[in-house]
Amino acid sequence: MHADEPRLGPDDESRRLASVTALVNGVVFALMPLIAMLVAGELAPSNIVRPQDAAPVWLVTVWTWLQMWTAILPLSLIAGWRTFVHARRWLLARQHTWRGVLEAVICGFLCAMPILAPGIVTQPTKAPPYILVYGGLGAIIGLIVGLVLRTAALSTLSLSGRLA
Numbered sequence: 001m002h003a004d005e006p007r008l009g010p011d012d013e014s015r016r017l018a019s020v021t022a023l024v025n026g027v028v029f030a031l032m033p034l035i036a037m038l039v040a041g042e043l044a045p046s047n048i049v050r051p052q053d054a055a056p057v058w059l060v061t062v063w064t065w066l067q068m069w070t071a072i073l074p075l076s077l078i079a080g081w082r083t084f085v086h087a088r089r090w091l092l093a094r095q096h097t098w099r100g101v102l103e104a105v106i107c108g109f110l111c112a113m114p115i116l117a118p119g120i121v122t123q124p125t126k127a128p129p130y131i132l133v134y135g136g137l138g139a140i141i142g143l144i145v146g147l148v149l150r151t152a153a154l155s156t157l158s159l160s161g162r163l164a
Helices: 010-043 057-067 069-093 099-122 124-163
Strands: none
Touching: 010 057, 010 069, 010 124, 057 069, 069 099, 069 124, 099 124
């Protein structure tokens, strides 16, 4: 550090670290579907019949992921923004909470609701089991996403803190 360089205050430093963490989590969130699809493609049975001139499975997977960007980008931005909020709280107040993971569980549950909405509206008496099963699956996926993002955020904050 040179003598003429301005020194970062604790608030500036926490904002920088929280921004880096938010960026990392936004990217991690955006890449999670691609990684899941690539792993699922590798685990798929190898005896699937495909035309000889068909594109490789990995290329089709990446193309499909790129087509999902209209849905992934807003959710990725939300994940980054919430990471920024939680990282700042962690850096400034040293509050270690699981609120981010809980938010991911709730978001997973709520993401299932638009799919179920027509059935809920037309047949509300038959809806509770579907809400429980599909909302529960969404919540479980949200839990997994939340745990991955929490791990990525804490790792990034830990590494950034050591490098700063």
